[in-house]
Amino acid sequence: MAKKRTKKHQKKSGLAPGSVIYTGEKSDKKLFLEVFDYTPEEYIEKELNSIEEVFDFKLTDCVSWINVNGLNHVTEIEKLGIHFNLHPLVIEDLVSISQRPKIDEYEDYLFVVLKMLYHDADENIINEQVSFILGPNYVLSFQESEGDVFGAVRDRIRQGKGRVRTMQSDYLLYILMDAIVDEYFSIIETLGYKIEDLESDIFEGSIEETATKDIQELKKEILKVRRSIFPLREVISRIEKDESNLIQQRTKTYYRDIYDHLFQVTENIDIYREMIWSLMDMYMTTISNKMNEVMKVLTIMASIFIPLTFIAGIYGMNFDYIPELHYKYSYFILWGVMIVLFIAMLIYFKRKKWL
Amino acid sequence: MAKKRTKKHQKKSGLAPGSVIYTGEKSDKKLFLEVFDYTPEEYIEKELNSIEEVFDFKLTDCVSWINVNGLNHVTEIEKLGIHFNLHPLVIEDLVSISQRPKIDEYEDYLFVVLKMLYHDADENIINEQVSFILGPNYVLSFQESEGDVFGAVRDRIRQGKGRVRTMQSDYLLYILMDAIVDEYFSIIETLGYKIEDLESDIFEGSIEETATKDIQELKKEILKVRRSIFPLREVISRIEKDESNLIQQRTKTYYRDIYDHLFQVTENIDIYREMIWSLMDMYMTTISNKMNEVMKVLTIMASIFIPLTFIAGIYGMNFDYIPELHYKYSYFILWGVMIVLFIAMLIYFKRKKWL
Amino acid sequence: MAKKRTKKHQKKSGLAPGSVIYTGEKSDKKLFLEVFDYTPEEYIEKELNSIEEVFDFKLTDCVSWINVNGLNHVTEIEKLGIHFNLHPLVIEDLVSISQRPKIDEYEDYLFVVLKMLYHDADENIINEQVSFILGPNYVLSFQESEGDVFGAVRDRIRQGKGRVRTMQSDYLLYILMDAIVDEYFSIIETLGYKIEDLESDIFEGSIEETATKDIQELKKEILKVRRSIFPLREVISRIEKDESNLIQQRTKTYYRDIYDHLFQVTENIDIYREMIWSLMDMYMTTISNKMNEVMKVLTIMASIFIPLTFIAGIYGMNFDYIPELHYKYSYFILWGVMIVLFIAMLIYFKRKKWL
Amino acid sequence: MAKKRTKKHQKKSGLAPGSVIYTGEKSDKKLFLEVFDYTPEEYIEKELNSIEEVFDFKLTDCVSWINVNGLNHVTEIEKLGIHFNLHPLVIEDLVSISQRPKIDEYEDYLFVVLKMLYHDADENIINEQVSFILGPNYVLSFQESEGDVFGAVRDRIRQGKGRVRTMQSDYLLYILMDAIVDEYFSIIETLGYKIEDLESDIFEGSIEETATKDIQELKKEILKVRRSIFPLREVISRIEKDESNLIQQRTKTYYRDIYDHLFQVTENIDIYREMIWSLMDMYMTTISNKMNEVMKVLTIMASIFIPLTFIAGIYGMNFDYIPELHYKYSYFILWGVMIVLFIAMLIYFKRKKWL
Amino acid sequence: MAKKRTKKHQKKSGLAPGSVIYTGEKSDKKLFLEVFDYTPEEYIEKELNSIEEVFDFKLTDCVSWINVNGLNHVTEIEKLGIHFNLHPLVIEDLVSISQRPKIDEYEDYLFVVLKMLYHDADENIINEQVSFILGPNYVLSFQESEGDVFGAVRDRIRQGKGRVRTMQSDYLLYILMDAIVDEYFSIIETLGYKIEDLESDIFEGSIEETATKDIQELKKEILKVRRSIFPLREVISRIEKDESNLIQQRTKTYYRDIYDHLFQVTENIDIYREMIWSLMDMYMTTISNKMNEVMKVLTIMASIFIPLTFIAGIYGMNFDYIPELHYKYSYFILWGVMIVLFIAMLIYFKRKKWL
């Protein structure tokens, strides 16, 4: 029963706090750096290749969004962290990808970790950790690898649509988080469809063999999504209550909007969780119903033919003296008796509603 | 297993906050505007066709109830929102119909979202989102489409019955919400009847095939109603604690009355939820009881006739030397033995209470 | 499945707040008014027929207990309410009999609603709503109809036993509520006996047919009693924290005593609730055990006689050349073989503990 | 279904508050009074027969432990209560033995009720109510009857071991309660063993008939122990927060130690509670597994011999023209065919792992 | 059912508070003392054999870590405790190994108890109690026996890696606790693998006999780990809120990091707990599915051959006059009829999807 596996967590066990170790699967993806720097009037968009080029953007007055992709490049990320004066534990967490969504408030920046969930081309759920550092005039974002749900945010910055260019970095963080939370709706919608599909498959009896497995898998998926999303509520409500100057009062209204959305999402997840539990019960009753049907067929066949066979057996006996054997119409009378018995049985089972 | 569906939430994903997008099913229903404007002495009732005609009512001293039906008319609703100086996020929420019941307190108005539940002609539950804006001397209400539970409220305004004409807008909001909550009783009463019907159907064994499906459907219905109603308790208790001047002290007593009603409703829903879970268990035992009955019939038939058939088989053998075959009374003695065996079996099963 | 029923709640839906509508079943019971008026030295006991006769007792210095039976007499109750200066919502609640136990604190009186549970002659639980108005020197009580658990309270007032005659109206309210809570013990004791009876019936297997129904019914009864009693804890603890002058400090010790009793009751109810859930599981295993027994009988009978019948069948064949048929002792040898087989089978099943 | 029983609670229903009624089973046990009176230097130990002899100990400067056994002697207990100036409700509670563990704080004494659990000679759990009155220099304890867990406490007082003789009455109360809580460990240890025994009995299949009953009984026992112990946590934490002078600051550390112990106990009880629930599920699967085995035997026997019997039946027919009957080797060929069929069946069932 | 066992807790029952009794299994392991004494510049590492040699380290200015292994040496531990001025209850708890994780704050030291979980060579979970005393410039640690998870901590002290040598004793306590919590990840990872293995074993049907036992064992293991870990969250958050000077402000950030890790761990444990419950349900459906399959085989065999055997029986009867027996082609016609019946049955069962 016990299979050998390499343990994921042995990597970090026993290391000093602040040890910057990438805990994801080793990947040789390129480091990809992307910078947006904007004022209400203009914006700069750059793709960079070395971490040092990013350093200058810290000082500009403009709002800067520095998006770092590729958490396997720990040395570069550590350099960036030191430049931005981040606490060693923050730098450690940036590249440690099994964080629980959380917010840590430091004196001159906020550190937020959350989970970006989205479907890949095959409709699998991708669960990618995204961390944000919110400074007075910059937002740093750290993704495991390229590919995210921020496309529309980039467009809005480029086109100056909406409020984003006229607001500060706290609003930038908001629209990034909002984009992530918006995508959650799509994720749970798919979960809802999967439950419905499974439910109708069970009703129609078309998936016998794999039903328990499917239910169990779906349950795990729901529990994982739940774990990725639920702690974010606490994060958002901590932002709303933040007393540093990093989050302005008027922006908090926007964070409350995210909070509403999260509540809708989490409420749905809990309903799905309850539904999946009853799916198992439902499947169990379906199986029992089928067995009932099988048993009825057996019982009907056996109950009808076993007595008839007994009667035939009687007159197959070789006793020297069995008077009935010699009457001319015995055989036909016996047929009559057997047919009557047969019909009586049918009526009996009909009455019992087994037929 | 995976069916293709268009996703409902893709509509909004990635859009800027404050994007006013109707998230319901596209409908080409007319925009329907209804205004009540009243003082203790007199009242005006109007049906309007354009949003601009409404604007004047904001300024009157009288209490105004402006009821907007047709959330698909986003442009008009946005105009109205801007005229009434609503926050962009409020306008977005007005037309976004999968809101969770909530209250948002702004400086000069309260924004309340809740779910109006009522039965249509076919006894299906209609779940329509209704939003209210409570201003100093007006209440705006926004419904997905025409048709609501406010008939009696309109009559009371027209006839000057009760306190409504003598009170302010906070009382108007109260009687509107009270009308919605009153209707919840009717909804859960129907749910209770459905559970009772299902329960007696299961006891009488008359719905075999569809029972699991029916239970599952009813469970979903209960969970949905639950989700629509439960958050409203929090909304009402926030109103009671409201410290703006929008809700007067003496009106709060009335909101507490709604709170009582909500508690009665939610308590019932939780009892139904517990009952529906045990319905499934009950159904399972019913199935098992039936299988028991089937098995008993089979066992009785087989246990009685298989040994008898064996005996008949013995004397059907063709051995040259079977002494019994040649005694004159063998056949009759054998009949005697078999009848005794038969009766013994019957008594045995009777004793076991299987007969 | 959907049966037609008249809805109970339609009566009130859409009515103005404060509409005084009796929500119970229409009854033509007489209005019955009873008044106790006492000082430490003396007491007056009266039965009155018209509500106006009651009015005078409000002014006396003595403590007055005015007990109103017959909530269908709404006009009279409304008159009384107005005379005692009650809030319209209170008057509405007095006659609206599906209230949840609650306390509402008004400036010069407390309004308490609770459920009086007692057994009628047939051991059915009667669930009657009782409301109290506690004023500075009076207690009004409102019952659905005559018949209550206050017999001993009346005696104590008459005989001047205990503290009651020497204390104020807050103590009178206490002993009335205490009498109601004392009766709860009797109610839950009966529930406990019912569970025990059902449990032993299931163990002894004597109620097959109706067991699920009985369990389900008892579960509902427990849930209903629970709902009637649980909210009262909150009511009592609100009384203990009351800061008006209506409840004196030294009386609060007595209310704490009720609170203790309530806790004992509710704790028991929650244990019963857990027990009833496992009763269902227990019943399910009982059924399965029985089926096991049925199957064993079938399997033993079939396993023993089917092979023997096969052997008999072999020598019933009509082949021209079957050497065994012609040996003189074949038949007896065969009997020997069959008996050995039979015994071997018995031993096998004995070993498996199926016999 | 409804059996007649005398109700335990009818005794008190309707009585005036403060009515001192013994609610246990009527017992004619002698009243047994025991007094310890000690200073650091010396101690007195006395067994008394009349309640008046106790009165003097109230006034001594020494710490006095007055242990009263025999709650049926209500008159004496009432006298004692009045002498020690106890509130009527306290005296009522002292002899009312279905109290929930609780603490009531009065001006010059603390009143603590808890449950002393210990095993009698037959390993049954004895659940005896013990009440304590903690005064400035005395502790009164009230037990239902003689026999307790305080043996070691008495020894420590006599021998002057530990701190007890040097400390005040609050420390005496502590070691008495500590002795009771220490015994809880023994109680839950036994519960744990019972669960383990039941578990292995179920695995080994040795208790078929009574398993559900045993599980149900154990569940009740756990629920009862739980109810006796859980409320005590609240009691202890109230003592820790006590602001009267009755509990000194340095003694509170000791009460925190009891709290730790209680937490260990209650945590274990909740684990047992979860285990017992899964025992029932486990038993259910065990039954189903057994039924599976039974069914397999039946199916194998029937599947092998029914076709063979059919074949034998074919050649037992009496048609005039059945060519095979007349070939010389038919019979032996048929045996060959049947043996092949037999072996094929065995292989088939072997493959299915039914054999 | 009741087996005799010696009770673990009888050891302490009735003893005076502060009685220093080792509650683990008697072991004759040597007392092993290890001391680290360090400043940023240098460190001393010593292994000592007598407790008195340790006393000096209390006074040094350097940070000292005194690691005591072997809780059976109660006299030495008591001496050490008295030298370090520990409260008697603390000394008692040090050697009492079934403590719940907790923190007790004393005036000049903190007392922390937790559970060190790690795998031994056979992958069994070792659950060892570790207690810490945090003083101004020392940390005492107490382990049941040699062997721990602090290897990397020792290396860091020796090599001066990380911050440890530059920080105070509060940071030393942190890295020790961090090492323990890091190991929890490995523990729960293994639990996760066990669940997955059990799950796939159940799906593949390869563990029939022991499945319930395995599930039950795993459930217990999860509950035990849960109990060892959960209370630590409360401990850490109490450290974060500590207001003594023992924990510096800047170190609290590090404790918050442990808190995050604990949350990740406990969240996983709760998911495992939910999964293990559904494993049991899953196993139950698997059993039922198998029984369904067994029943189908039986029903198919019986339904096909019982009617055919009946037909053969008919023509095995010995009536003098059965016309069919004498037609030349009767036998072949009958074969035809039987083959048709046979095929019809196969098609019927195919349609029902039983084949």
Ligand SMILES: [Mg+2]
């Ligand atoms: Mg570490």
Ligand SMILES: [Mg+2]
């Ligand atoms: Mg990415």
Ligand SMILES: [Mg+2]
């Ligand atoms: Mg959004």
Ligand SMILES: [Mg+2]
């Ligand atoms: Mg279940």
Ligand SMILES: [Mg+2]
């Ligand atoms: Mg599917």
Ligand SMILES: [Mg+2]
């Ligand atoms: Mg958006």
Ligand SMILES: [Mg+2]
């Ligand atoms: Mg919104």
Ligand SMILES: [Mg+2]
């Ligand atoms: Mg809806």
Ligand SMILES: [Mg+2]
């Ligand atoms: Mg509408």
Ligand SMILES: [Mg+2]
């Ligand atoms: Mg209402």
Ligand SMILES: [Mg+2]
């Ligand atoms: Mg179930």
Ligand SMILES: [Mg+2]
């Ligand atoms: Mg109304």
Ligand SMILES: [Mg+2]
């Ligand atoms: Mg009301």
Ligand SMILES: [Mg+2]
């Ligand atoms: Mg009722």
Ligand SMILES: [Mg+2]
């Ligand atoms: Mg009455």
Ligand SMILES: [Mg+2]
């Ligand atoms: Mg009472």
